[in-house]
Amino acid sequence: MDKFIDRKNTSSVKWDGMKAVFGKDDLLPMWVADMDFRPPEPVLEAMKHRLGHGIFGYTIVGECTENAIVSWIKKRHRWEIKPAWLMYSPGVVPSIGTAIQAFTEPGDKVLLQSPVYTPFFNMIENNMREVVNSPLQMKNGRYEIDFNDFEEKLKSGVKLFLLCSPHNPGGRVWTKDELVTMAELCRKYGVIIASDEIHADLVAPPFKHIPIGSLEPSYADFTLTFMAPSKTFNLAGLQSSFMVVPNEDMRKKISGIHMKEGFFTLNTFGTIAMEAAYLHGEQWLDDVLAYIRSNIEFVKTELAANLPELEVIEPEGSYLIWIDCSKTGLEDKELREKLLEKGKLAVNFGDAYGPGGENFIRLNIACHRSIVEEGLKRLKQAFS
Structure with a gap:
């Protein structure tokens, strides 16, 4: 460095x-x-080794890569996921677009919490959905959630909630209590949570990132978690990310959107780099x-x-x-x-x-x- x-x-x-x-x-x-x-360095060496082979046809995300992701999430975030829950995407922003298309219809309301990562707004609007905003409140130099406003917005007919966790740009790492409250309110009003957790690995003590879908098995049933090695290991240009989707029916809906988009596999070097990073990058x-x-x-x-x-x-x-x-x-x-x-x-x-x-x-x-x-x-x- x-x-x-x-x-x-x-x-x-x-x-x-x-x-x-x-x-x-x-x-x-x-x-x-x-x-x-x-x-x-092990990531670069893995890519060089693959380059030496010289043929770069369509590449599956194999069992070794899946196991590397599962092990990483278990070790770094104390969440035991199953390989069957994993789905793939070129990036977290495309994953957000896929979720919007899979779980809402044009004109539906999608909730976010501003100020927030700009593509949240763009993806909602570009897909002809309605932005519903529950603004974060700055108190003593730290963002907090106005849960009264959050619930009122959910009541208005929101179908999908885009959570940014950890928060970008504010840098907040949401506490367990905050995450549980958001999840309980979303369950109460039948709202699916799509959680952008791309900065999950970039949290240093004393703070601890908690995947919202890990808090309780029932939360995982209405939660999509978007992660990637891109921010963690500086691999954004390789365009490889994954979704954790425990609910089988939700996976089927996402697969349906992928088929419409013509997406079926990741970049060869992105897959190799992702596996090597999660195995050897700690x-x-x-x-x-x-x-x-x-x-x-x-x-x-x-x-x-x-x-x-x-x-x-x-x-x-x-x-x-x-x-x-x-x-x-x-x-x-x-x-x-x-x-x-x-x-x-x-x-x-x-x-x-x-x-x-x-x-x-x-x-x-x-x-x-x-x-x-x-x-x-x-x-x-x-x-x-």
């Missing part, structure tokens, strides 16, 4: 795709949620989590000393820092101009995450410390 790797000219969205998003490419990229770290991940935590503490210390008007929302999970800029007095447009024009810094701007995201920025610190240091200099420059 403590080695800078130049990613320019690799067709990287993060490093080479800024002009299309921000209108300029002379920026320091601390936006897209991928790391600047090389994956575990020590690498623990080292990465320690490095990320060090970067988070560095950002908190530096901002407190040099830019106290910027408030860091403590990330309990993920490598994304959600920063409240409201005390600067700048509107979102002014904030954007300051950071892009004066600071030359590419971040994700909070207004894209729905109501409650205004005046926030999201900073990706899964990178070499020198990039973090330069990013903070540019933040200071932007607000000077």
Whole structure:
């Protein structure tokens, strides 16, 4: 991790795709949620070995890969799942789209909790469903759920609830009590839960990620859990993810959508990388989590000393820092101009995450410390 790797000219969205998003490419990229770290060496070796074979026909997800996923989830998240529950997808966002198509009809209501990962809104709207929002409440620098509002929204005829756990961009790791309350209310009103848990592995002590479907066997019956090695091991470009779907009837509905889409198998190298990562990547991940935590503490210390008007929302999970800029007095447009024009810094701007995201920025610190240091200099420059 403590080695800078130049990613320019690799067709990287993060490093080479800024002009299309921000209108300029002379920026320091601390936006897209991928790391600047090389994956575990056993993953690279497994891919090299497969490359040496030289034939890359259609590839099944075999028993070894399934067992690697099952073992990983049991060890890291204390959830014993069955291989038969596993279904596959190119990514968590496509999985969300599949769930929306499988369990709702055009015009149906789908619940989310803003501010939240932008594709939640996009996938609901692109599939001609209605967004129903139960906004999270910021209390003492930490997001909480307004359960009265949550229940009122469920009562309105919601069919599907998109849960972000751990939360992106706010970094909350939901507690057992919070998860149980959400699950019980969804059961009460007959609402299916689709839980995006892509950041599940990026939680460091004392916090602990709990898959909502693991809390009680009956919850698993109306819960879809979306996971992937992509964020955990920096494999997003290989486009391999999986769903945990214990309910057989729900699996049949998902299979029906996959048939309509023409999807039937994963990328060859994505499958190989996923298996190798879950079998051999644990020590690498623990080292990465320690490095990320060090970067988070560095950002908190530096901002407190040099830019106290910027408030860091403590990330309990993920490598994304959600920063409240409201005390600067700048509107979102002014904030954007300051950071892009004066600071030359590419971040994700909070207004894209729905109501409650205004005046926030999201900073990706899964990178070499020198990039973090330069990013903070540019933040200071932007607000000077």
